[in-house]
Amino acid sequence: MKIAVxxxxxxxxxxxxxxxRTDPDxxxxxxxxxxxxxxxxxxxxxxxxxxxxxxxxxxxxTPASFSERYNVDVKTGHEVTTINCDxxxxxxxxxxxxxxxxxxxxxxIVATGASPVVPPIPGIDLNNIFPLRTVSxxxxxxxxxxxxxxxxxxxxxxxxxxxEMVESFSxxxxxxxxxxxxxxxxxQFSNEMAEIVEKHLQDKGVNLILAxxxxxxxxxxxVNKVITQSGQEIxxxxxxxxxxxxxxxxLAEESGIKLGKTGAIAVDSKMQTSVEHIYAAGDCAExxxxxxxxxxxxxxxxxxxxxxxxxxxxxxxxxxxxxGILKTGITKIFDLTVATTGLNEEEAAENGFEPxxxxxxxxxHAGYYPGVNQLDIKAIFAKKTQRLLGAEIIGEKGVDKRxxxxxxxxxxxxxxxxxxxxxxAYAPPYSSPKDPVAILGMVxxxxxx
Amino acid sequence: MKIAVxxxxxxxxxxxxxxxRTDPDxxxxxxxxxxxxxxxxxxxxxxxxxxxxxxxxxxxxTPASFSERYNVDVKTGHEVTTINCDxxxxxxxxxxxxxxxxxxxxxxIVATGASPVVPPIPGIDLNNIFPLRTVSxxxxxxxxxxxxxxxxxxxxxxxxxxxEMVESFSxxxxxxxxxxxxxxxxxQFSNEMAEIVEKHLQDKGVNLILAxxxxxxxxxxxVNKVITQSGQEIxxxxxxxxxxxxxxxxLAEESGIKLGKTGAIAVDSKMQTSVEHIYAAGDCAExxxxxxxxxxxxxxxxxxxxxxxxxxxxxxxxxxxxxGILKTGITKIFDLTVATTGLNEEEAAENGFEPxxxxxxxxxHAGYYPGVNQLDIKAIFAKKTQRLLGAEIIGEKGVDKRxxxxxxxxxxxxxxxxxxxxxxAYAPPYSSPKDPVAILGMVxxxxxx
Numbered sequence: 001m002k003i004a005v006x007x008x009x010x011x012x013x014x015x016x017x018x019x020x021r022t023d024p025d026x027x028x029x030x031x032x033x034x035x036x037x038x039x040x041x042x043x044x045x046x047x048x049x050x051x052x053x054x055x056x057x058x059x060x061x062t063p064a065s066f067s068e069r070y071n072v073d074v075k076t077g078h079e080v081t082t083i084n085c086d087x088x089x090x091x092x093x094x095x096x097x098x099x100x101x102x103x104x105x106x107x108x109i110v111a112t113g114a115s116p117v118v119p120p121i122p123g124i125d126l127n128n129i130f131p132l133r134t135v136s137x138x139x140x141x142x143x144x145x146x147x148x149x150x151x152x153x154x155x156x157x158x159x160x161x162x163x164e165m166v167e168s169f170s171x172x173x174x175x176x177x178x179x180x181x182x183x184x185x186x187x188q189f190s191n192e193m194a195e196i197v198e199k200h201l202q203d204k205g206v207n208l209i210l211a212x213x214x215x216x217x218x219x220x221x222x223v224n225k226v227i228t229q230s231g232q233e234i235x236x237x238x239x240x241x242x243x244x245x246x247x248x249x250x251l252a253e254e255s256g257i258k259l260g261k262t263g264a265i266a267v268d269s270k271m272q273t274s275v276e277h278i279y280a281a282g283d284c285a286e287x288x289x290x291x292x293x294x295x296x297x298x299x300x301x302x303x304x305x306x307x308x309x310x311x312x313x314x315x316x317x318x319x320x321x322x323x324g325i326l327k328t329g330i331t332k333i334f335d336l337t338v339a340t341t342g343l344n345e346e347e348a349a350e351n352g353f354e355p356x357x358x359x360x361x362x363x364x365h366a367g368y369y370p371g372v373n374q375l376d377i378k379a380i381f382a383k384k385t386q387r388l389l390g391a392e393i394i395g396e397k398g399v400d401k402r403x404x405x406x407x408x409x410x411x412x413x414x415x416x417x418x419x420x421x422x423x424x425a426y427a428p429p430y431s432s433p434k435d436p437v438a439i440l441g442m443v444x445x446x447x448x449x
Numbered sequence: 450m451k452i453a454v455x456x457x458x459x460x461x462x463x464x465x466x467x468x469x470r471t472d473p474d475x476x477x478x479x480x481x482x483x484x485x486x487x488x489x490x491x492x493x494x495x496x497x498x499x500x501x502x503x504x505x506x507x508x509x510x511t512p513a514s515f516s517e518r519y520n521v522d523v524k525t526g527h528e529v530t531t532i533n534c535d536x537x538x539x540x541x542x543x544x545x546x547x548x549x550x551x552x553x554x555x556x557x558i559v560a561t562g563a564s565p566v567v568p569p570i571p572g573i574d575l576n577n578i579f580p581l582r583t584v585s586x587x588x589x590x591x592x593x594x595x596x597x598x599x600x601x602x603x604x605x606x607x608x609x610x611x612x613e614m615v616e617s618f619s620x621x622x623x624x625x626x627x628x629x630x631x632x633x634x635x636x637q638f639s640n641e642m643a644e645i646v647e648k649h650l651q652d653k654g655v656n657l658i659l660a661x662x663x664x665x666x667x668x669x670x671x672v673n674k675v676i677t678q679s680g681q682e683i684x685x686x687x688x689x690x691x692x693x694x695x696x697x698x699x700l701a702e703e704s705g706i707k708l709g710k711t712g713a714i715a716v717d718s719k720m721q722t723s724v725e726h727i728y729a730a731g732d733c734a735e736x737x738x739x740x741x742x743x744x745x746x747x748x749x750x751x752x753x754x755x756x757x758x759x760x761x762x763x764x765x766x767x768x769x770x771x772x773g774i775l776k777t778g779i780t781k782i783f784d785l786t787v788a789t790t791g792l793n794e795e796e797a798a799e800n801g802f803e804p805x806x807x808x809x810x811x812x813x814h815a816g817y818y819p820g821v822n823q824l825d826i827k828a829i830f831a832k833k834t835q836r837l838l839g840a841e842i843i844g845e846k847g848v849d850k851r852x853x854x855x856x857x858x859x860x861x862x863x864x865x866x867x868x869x870x871x872x873x874a875y876a877p878p879y880s881s882p883k884d885p886v887a888i889l890g891m892v893x894x895x896x897x898x
Contacts, residue, residue: 010882043817043877057817164876290872302875305882323870330874339874368492368506400879401850404886405857411871412861421772422853422860423739425779425788426751427613428492430849433459433754437853 001026003315004090004103005072006080006251007111008037010301011282013066014308015109015315020070022316028072029103031092033079036135038066042301044138045161048145049168059135083108083255085275107277107315110252110265111308114245114283114299123217129239132165141240145172150237153177154226156214158185160331162242163197166206167334169240177207177234179214179226188329188340192359193378193392197338204334209234245299247284260286262297269321271311279315281307288324290411291343291389292351298327326390328407330400337399341407342390345380354383358444362436364398366428373397375436379406381444386415388444398436405437416444450475452764453539453552454521455529455700456560457486459750460731462515463757464558464764469519471765477521478552480541482528485584487515491750493587494610497594498617508584532557532704534724556726556764559701559714560757563694563732563748572666578688581614590689594621599686602626603675605663607634609780611691612646615655616783618689626656626683628663628675637778637789641808642827642841646787653783658683694748696733709735711746718770720760728764730756737773739860740792740838741800747776775839777856779849786848790856791839794829803832807893811885813847815877822846824885828855830893835864837893847885854886865893 003026005016016030030037038061046052063074075092078101082091090108092101116131118124128150130141144150145168153169155162158180169176178185178201184194185201185208201208209228217239218225226234247264258274260266265280267273269288273280283299285307303325310322330339348355359378366372375395382389391406393399409419419441426433434442452475454465465479479486487510495501512523524541527550531540539557541550565580567573577599579590593599594617602618604611607629618625627634627650633643634650634657650657658677666688667674675683696713707723709715714729716722718737722729732748734756752774759771779788797804808827815821824844831838840855842848858868868890875882883891 040815040817040877042875042882043815046818046877051819052817060817160876300875301882302873302880302884306869306887324872326872328872328874330876330879332876332878337879341872341874366489366492368489368501368509369495370500400874401853404850404873404884405853407873408854408857408861408863408871411867412857412863414857414861418860420755422857423773423775423777423790424751424856425777425790425849425852426491426749427779427781428489428495429781430779430786431751433491433750435751435853438755 004105005030005109008032010304011308012111013038015312018309018312019316031078045164045168049171110280111282112248112284126219126223131241154236157242181213183211264297279311281311290324339403355380369428453554454479454558457481459753460757461560462487464761467758467761468765480527494613498620559729560731561697561733575668575672603685606691630662632660713746728760730760739773788852804829818877
């Protein structure tokens with residue numbers, strides 16, 4: 001059995017490792033066009049802020065250590081240029097010497113990931129304008145950001161990664177502006193919840209520019225000014241582009257592997273693509289939304305990891321499924337934790353759920369126990385079934401616990417009444433006799449009745 | 450409608466408050482034989498350690514504030530001596546002037562709570578030997594514990610509250626011994642998990658005496674020595690008794706209300722007792738174990754609160770249920786958090802589940818993110834159905850999150866495979882791409898297959 005994996009970050013390395021565990025005798029080769037594999041993409045903002053000083057901490061495995069640990073032939077600097085799906089052949093370019101390699105596979109796993117959206121804005125090619133995706137992107141940004149003469153930073157795009165980077169640059173004592181085209185930060189959140197984050201950013205001294213896009217980057221070699229569509233001029237020494245990412249699917253598409261409506265590679269629950277023997281996993285592949293049962297594309301490290309594992313097992317002759325996702329996301333923005341799971345009100349309405357929205361504010365642990373904070377929870381329930389459909393939570397502490405309990409509740413199709421009944425753990429340092437989840441259930445039941 | 454409530458701590462006040470919200474016009478009277486109501490029993494160890502300095506923080510409502518807030522006639526210092534179930538009459542002693550009152554009710558809620566077990570050990574009546582149950586117990590202990598000449602403390606019984614008090618006394622710079630009759634601390638935990646806690650206690654300088662009971666307390670007015678059954682002599686200035694509690698059921702039993710096999714008051718899911726119009730809630734009442742569907746008695750504040758709420762709503766003409774419990778418990782012991790939910794191996798085996806035990810150790814968040822710690826998780830799955838039945842977790846951080854996710858999973862009848870599929874929130878400060886819950890599911894699936 002010869003298994004080829006294209007791509008060596010979260011999904012690719014998970015797939016190769018699981019394939020090895022499933023079939024100790026397979027020949028497994030992993031092609032990665034960059035020099036690094038197996039790095040923690042989600043850790044890059046903390047590497048840049050120097051909270052994590054050592055590059056080695058972020059790179060979980062080197063090509064050599066991965067190769068030795070899993071008996072996988074790791075070929076970095078190798079770009080797969082063509083997949084011949086009929087004859088199960090890969091054509092690969094060895095970038096170091098421009099040589100072409102031909103590799104025959106029995107099973108193939110496509111894990112080509114995603115790449116940053118770099119819009120064709122005038123001046124985009126000036127120096128000191130960076131996307132953030134790979135460790136080498138992070139290396140370049142970190143090198144610059146640690147320079148004293150880099151004082152003013154603009155972050156373009158106020159999604160999860162953009163706001164993580166706002167915190168990173170602030171920790172490095174930069175003067176940070178955020179420019180977001182939408183009227184609010186964190187587009188997946190409802191406006192009222194996003195406003196809590198906006199206030200927090202402003203309290204931390206961040207210059208927040210909403211409902212405005214970049215018209216032009218100005219500079220002489222290096223960028224030194226951002227001009228917005230509304231005409232604001234912002235002096236900058238460095239720009240971070242975090243407008244979003246798109247799936248890397250050219251290779252797959254050109255080879256005849258079908259893409260889904262989202263633009264990412266269509267897969268079934270076994271991570272099989274439209275072509276037999278070819279699997280896809282990670283940021284290049286779709287997932288199924290567990291609530292709407294529709295294909296969605298939400299590139300996150302946790303999903304990439306699971307999909308990679310499932311693809312690797314199945315490619316090696318096993319039989320496993322990835323059932324789908326709830327689009328659960330979480331991020332730390334200065335002192336706040338901000339998290340979401342399931343559908344928001346609009347998505348729920350579009351999918352015919354007749355959403356009822358419930359908002360509560362509750363202590364994250366016993367009110368009398370030192371260090372108490374407030375949690376703001378907004379949740380969506382289906383009017384007919386009273387099922388929980390989605391939640392957004394913002395607070396300083398205890399957010400990650402409640403979002404995971406609610407994600408588990410959505411996964412389990414629990415109702416508002418169920419949320420009151422779950423026997424959650426109570427002691428003063430951790431919760432209240434009525435946990436915020438129970439309070440949410442109580443308030444929702446009342447509103448739904 | 451006249452609603453009487455006997456007992457004014459967690460269940461009684463929850464019941465009275467919910468009855469008021471359900472029926473704005475009812476006459477509601479609450480009889481409590483002590484002077485305090487509505488105090489946070491679970492907060493007392495932190496009040497004693499002076500982490501919470503003010504008594505007012507622990508007493509959520511005074512009789513006057515509760516009365517005003519909920520329009521409830523609060524009669525403290527009033528002991529109900531008889532319930533005439535046939536004629537719906539209470540006989541109540543006003544303890545201040547030894548007068549008898551007669552009160553006719555339409556609906557009655559019994560929330561008489563639990564009382565500490567005080568064993569007939571020679572010397573038990575010496576001064577400076579205290580149980581801990583009420584705020585006045587806590588007041589007495591705190592007054593003594595803040596004295597400089599109280600240097601050596603023995604805690605008898607190493608359950609959750611005993612170990613919380615060990616931490617409290619240590620924080621007050623006392624020299625603390627723990628004496629436990631069982632061979633391990635925390636009897637609801639498996640031995641291997643209890644041993645982690647034992648090592649931590651010893652690292653913190655606690656003198657741990659296991660598999661040994663108290664034979665005698667020695668002293669002249671005040672206790673000054675504990676002699677154990679094995680003959681050890683321990684010098685002490687103060688003794689805390691935390692051997693356990695028993696339900697306060699004499700009044701109910703003598704009035705003809707049926708007790709269950711556990712010795713607590715038998716109730717249905719509406720918290721109704723064997724007598725129509727009489728409900729029971731809180732530490733005096735049984736619950737149903739959601740896994741075995743058998744009655745159990747596990748007196749905890751979170752359950753008391755929920756049961757009180759359900760009893761109050763139903764007494765006032767509503768219709769609500771408390772489905773049962775998973776015996777979920779959590780406590781902080783110095784730097785560790787220790788939590789459990791569901792069945793342990795013995796309980797699972799006794800109830801015919803053919804338990805398979807799975808142990809994992811995993812990072813509580815991304816390994817490269819500063820401040821990472823290990824979680825030890827031991828979980829029990831049913832061999833045939835692969836359902837999660839119970840879990841114990843010990844670690845410094847992130848324990849409360851995982852126990853609540855697993856409690857939600859047990860409530861929802863999830864299997865090992867489901868644990869891998871739940872879309873839990875991932876970002877480096879909160880978790881790993883594979884959360885410990887997902888890892889547990891993966892390891893369990895493999896072991897079960």
